[in-house]
Amino acid sequence: MRIYLDHNATTPLRPEVRDAMLRVLDEIHGNPSSVHAEGAAAHALVEGARDRVAEAIGIRSWGPSERLVFTAGASEANNALLRGGPWARRGARIVATNVEHPSVQAPLEVLAAGGVRVERIGVDAEGMLPEGGLEEVLREPPDLVTLIWGNNETGTLLPLAGIAERIRDAGVWLHVDATQVLGKYPVDLRDVPVDSLSLSAHKLNGPKGVGALYLRDARRVAPWLLGGGQERGLRGGTENVPGIAGFGMACELVQKEGDARVSAYAALRDRLWHGIEARIEGVRRNGPADAVLCNTLNVEFEGVAGEVLLQALDLEGVAVSAGAACHSGKVSASHVLLAMGRSVHEAGSCLRFSVGYGVDATQIDRVLEWLDELVQRARGAVGA
Numbered sequence: 001m002r003i004y005l006d007h008n009a010t011t012p013l014r015p016e017v018r019d020a021m022l023r024v025l026d027e028i029h030g031n032p033s034s035v036h037a038e039g040a041a042a043h044a045l046v047e048g049a050r051d052r053v054a055e056a057i058g059i060r061s062w063g064p065s066e067r068l069v070f071t072a073g074a075s076e077a078n079n080a081l082l083r084g085g086p087w088a089r090r091g092a093r094i095v096a097t098n099v100e101h102p103s104v105q106a107p108l109e110v111l112a113a114g115g116v117r118v119e120r121i122g123v124d125a126e127g128m129l130p131e132g133g134l135e136e137v138l139r140e141p142p143d144l145v146t147l148i149w150g151n152n153e154t155g156t157l158l159p160l161a162g163i164a165e166r167i168r169d170a171g172v173w174l175h176v177d178a179t180q181v182l183g184k185y186p187v188d189l190r191d192v193p194v195d196s197l198s199l200s201a202h203k204l205n206g207p208k209g210v211g212a213l214y215l216r217d218a219r220r221v222a223p224w225l226l227g228g229g230q231e232r233g234l235r236g237g238t239e240n241v242p243g244i245a246g247f248g249m250a251c252e253l254v255q256k257e258g259d260a261r262v263s264a265y266a267a268l269r270d271r272l273w274h275g276i277e278a279r280i281e282g283v284r285r286n287g288p289a290d291a292v293l294c295n296t297l298n299v300e301f302e303g304v305a306g307e308v309l310l311q312a313l314d315l316e317g318v319a320v321s322a323g324a325a326c327h328s329g330k331v332s333a334s335h336v337l338l339a340m341g342r343s344v345h346e347a348g349s350c351l352r353f354s355v356g357y358g359v360d361a362t363q364i365d366r367v368l369e370w371l372d373e374l375v376q377r378a379r380g381a382v383g384a
């Protein structure tokens with residue numbers, strides 16, 4: 001039996017989600033845009049799922065220009081927002097942290113090459129915004145601020161409510177990448193005044209290739225897929241009805257299980273960290289101990305190559321993720337860990353463990369036993 005501790009990369013499908021999707025695949029074959037009964041059934045399903053996703057982020061009633069647009073995932077949502085607003089024009093100014101996900105980083109690079117001024121707020125050693133960092137960039141209000149709420153690599157959670165209020169008071173559009181947050185921390189847009197938000201179903205036990213972009217005022221963003229005018233004209237193309245139904249069910253489960261799920265994940269994550277601390281010397285946790293996603297633990301194992309440890313764990317049947325990736329023989333360190341002040345060498349000694357659905361305490365204890373032995377062995381190999 002494999003032990004999967006890489007839930008920040010993606011999560012397994014919940015049986016309830018699978019059932020909801022199978023029902024659509026077997027029974028609902030209409031096109032949501034068709035006017036006959038088959039079309040109406042598919043349309044009702046998509047709109048029901050939209051309500052489920054909206055409820056999971058605290059939306060109970062819709063403003064006239066407020067939209068939740070289904071996308072093919074959070075990468076599409078981030079790209080559409082960043083490249084589709086008035087902030088994408090030459091001479092505009094965008095502010096972002098230097099720990100954003102590649103689906104934000106890459107469009108920002110394209111925008112910068114096209115004459116947009118892209119400014120970065122550096123993070124501190126725990127991945128948090130430094131005191132006064134926001135005030136500094138808001139002194140001359142930018143056109144857009146884009147922030148990753150919960151970091152996929154370290155789990156660092158920004159104190160978004162206060163940040164969002166300050167940005168709203170400055171009259172600036174705030175885009176938030178909440179991909180890692182939904183299902184692991186309460187997301188309630190009635191308390192957090194963001195203007196747009198990206199989500200992805202496969203991070204919360206839904207299907208891959210489905211996500212959403214929430215827009216408080218859709219008039220500010222240009223349509224990004226032209227076609228049959230679906231998604232209120234913003235994203236043409238026949239909707240991924242089974243995927244959307246699965247996303248809706250995954251959000252319904254988040255709503256139902258909310259706090260219980262968060263505490264269960266946190267207990268497993270803490271068991272893992274306390275076990276590592278107690279058994280293995282020369283370890284350091286990356287990111288804050290409190291303001292962190294309930295399921296995420298990023299650890300530096302001094303003197304051990306993360307990739308080697310990752311592969312050794314994989315051979316034992318444990319899936320985790322490393323702080324450096326090897327592409328075509330070249331090792332590139334995590335930009336997030338480097339931004340937090342780690343050296344390339346330190347970033348290369350880090351592993352990310354992310355727990356989730358299907359993980360239990362027995363599995364964590366088994367991982368601890370292997371980890372202890374594998375780290376000692378790897379250190380021996382380094383010293384030899």
Ligand SMILES: Cc1ncc(COP(=O)(O)O)c(C=O)c1O
Nearest residue numbers: 073074075101103152179180200
């Ligand atoms: C923070 C963050 N943003 C965006 C994405 C992209 O999501 P998707 O795989 O749905 O395109 C991910 C997924 O890795 C993520 O962790």
